[in-house]
Amino acid sequence: MSHFERPSSPALLPSSARRRLVLGATGAAALGLAAPALVRAQAEAFTLGHLTPRTGFLGPMGEYAVMGATLAVEEVNAAGGVLGRPFKLMSEDSVNPQTASSKAQRMVERDKVFALVGEISSASGLAISQVAARAGKLFFQTGCNSDELRGKTCSRTMFHTEANNSMYVNAMGRALLRDNMVKGKRWMAFTADYAFGHDLFARTKAFMEANGAVFVSNDLVPTDTTEFSSLILKIRQQKPDLVMSNLAGNQTTNFMKQYNEFNLPIPLAGADLNCVSIWGAGREGFSGVWPIIWTHQVKAPSAQAFVAAFNKRFGKPPENQAVSDYLAVKIIARAMNETKSDDLNKLIAYLESGVKFDVLRAREGSFRKADHQLLFEMYTVTPNPDKNAGKWDVMTTSAPVPGPNESLEILQPQDNTCTFA
Template sequence: MTLRWTKSAISALALAVASALPAQADVTIGYLAALSGAQADMTGEASLHAVRMAIEDFGGEVNGEKIEVLVADHLGKPDVGLGTAREWVDEKNVNLMFNVDNSAVALAVSDLIRDKNVTMMMGASNVKLINESCGPHQSMMLLDTSALARAVTLPQVEAGGDKWFFITVDYSLGHDLQAQATKAIEGAGGQVVGSVIHSPQTTDFSSFLLEAMNSGASNIGMATFGAWQNTISKQAQEFGVTASLSPFYLAITDIHSAGLDTLQNVTGTIQFYWDQNDDTRAFATRFQEGYSRPPTFTNAYAYEFTTHYLNAVKATGGTDADAIQTWLQDNPMPLINGATATIRPDGYTLRDVYSYRTKTPAESSGDWDFLEITGTVAADQIAPSLEDSACPLVTGG
């Protein structure tokens, strides 16, 4: 018997097969981040929660298409992060590479996606990422190291803190941050009187602190973060260090871990503080419905940038990286605190930051009430100049 297939039968069969297959996401976010190690508490699972909040606010889809999130830990290792990113790009059709909160990993992934139809929003801040390693589809969510260095050091040098000693983590980020801070300090008339490099395995900083005390430093610049920063602060208290501790990446999780009494009258700058105004407090309340604490500044920018990306997908009608990046740069990004930010052609995000001091235990009204916002540092006061940029997208090179 001859078997004849009609067009309607073939269509019905195709429909049946398609309906039997698992639904495929048309918007795929690859969340590549520090999910373990010293940095994990500040970003990690908490920033992933913020990403999912933004997706939930879109109803889990955009333009009628499902949004999927892939998750992986880069372990702070460029080869691990690059391997995951390559798999996601080549096999999972990822549209957005998100967080990438390690400078060495971000530099590797930046090279990978340069000619790919993939957007990257990165929580790394190495100055190379907006200069020679800038890319046509990438945005920097943090301040770059040069802007952060100026924001933290210049007010303190002007106030008399003109002798600096650095304790620096042996990561690309640490070395870059110390170099940018040194440039800012010396440009303002201060000096760097010494520095030490600590490995990721360091747990005892006592010899480093003694060296800092003997150097006559007025400020100890902590070009490090997370658990290392907390340990330095605790041990400085034990040794009676009188020099001002000057952290570059102080989050409320660090203060909670080290204890507010350990971090007294520390000053710095921050992109977001949960108790800044009614808008930030409302967001913090929502955030805590699914997480055990208020959001850090890194969690806040995870929500802000995810929302900005999804708005770009909605507005452009798809995930084409060229169209997305143009939209991201042409449209101001709403921030949780009611302000807005803009993304430049080199990927740098222009946004105001906020100066703070840590409260005394007596001033604190309770758990997580750690900071007093003391002023605003305008974005254009600290942003790197586009005239000095080495980014080919700016220079035309």
């Protein structure tokens, strides 16, 4: 008998069990606890441990992650909760991998969280996934791009609602080739000097070399860099045919702004971008062609309903990071309600079954059984030529990539090495 089931009548119990039931009820009633205790037990919340950067160069995205998860929890609870119980969100700043690991461990041991959600830094995401695997907890990572998290460091208990680096690179590369945006083959790169950036450059280099391009240089940039004039002068000296950014967070905003100030006649592209970077750069600073997982301009009906709800709740449109965390919470809730279970193995089997989810795009998405990557359409963004567009619409969002008649698998890496323990 599961802990969600109760016998229809005490008469169906053995005599000893009936006696214990009567004595227990009598004792509880004497203390005035009987009915209220049962109500409290049934209403006890499923707590989600939400870890994401709230400070540092990834902090602006982390704030949207918290808003997205908060809205999802509120909607789940307004619809009746999960298995008759509400969701509760416990959000904290993950700061760095060591802090992320210790906070995840504390959430599991002290706070008894049902699942872990969040993160943006791939190094921190790996640390959290290891805690989750040891504890037998679901971990929905919502912002880590590293292909390695879906490859040699994959985990059976980890699922990904953020795109991997290959998806970003392939979406951007297909757009460059499709629209013949670059005339020459000499490319120059700037890469964030941590796990995410290194992995992104490796994927970018592989794609470009496969299509005849050559990187003449690749500068590794510390994550706390805010001044790029010396690097931009190097661009002027080397005269590449394309400048490729593999930067991250508010690094990208600062780089775009300063690049435009130098007014170089060299195209700029990138392999990763978030709406906060576009909005931070503004009309005068945003340039180039970039891949992105989602923007508030996506026309799918469910996307626009989400935009309206987010605007009403927070007074501004959602950023792409908000979508990843929102979807993670909603998918966990649906999995529990449809399986009528909080059992880890049943939930993993359900998520691996190919079931389709509304992912706020024209096409539904599903998780790949091989590595637990959520498959979905992506987009590219370029500057909006309409100078009268509002501050939230300084970019234009492309049609979905891949096209409507192409498989979503096109964007996935071809060298996946994931083997679940």
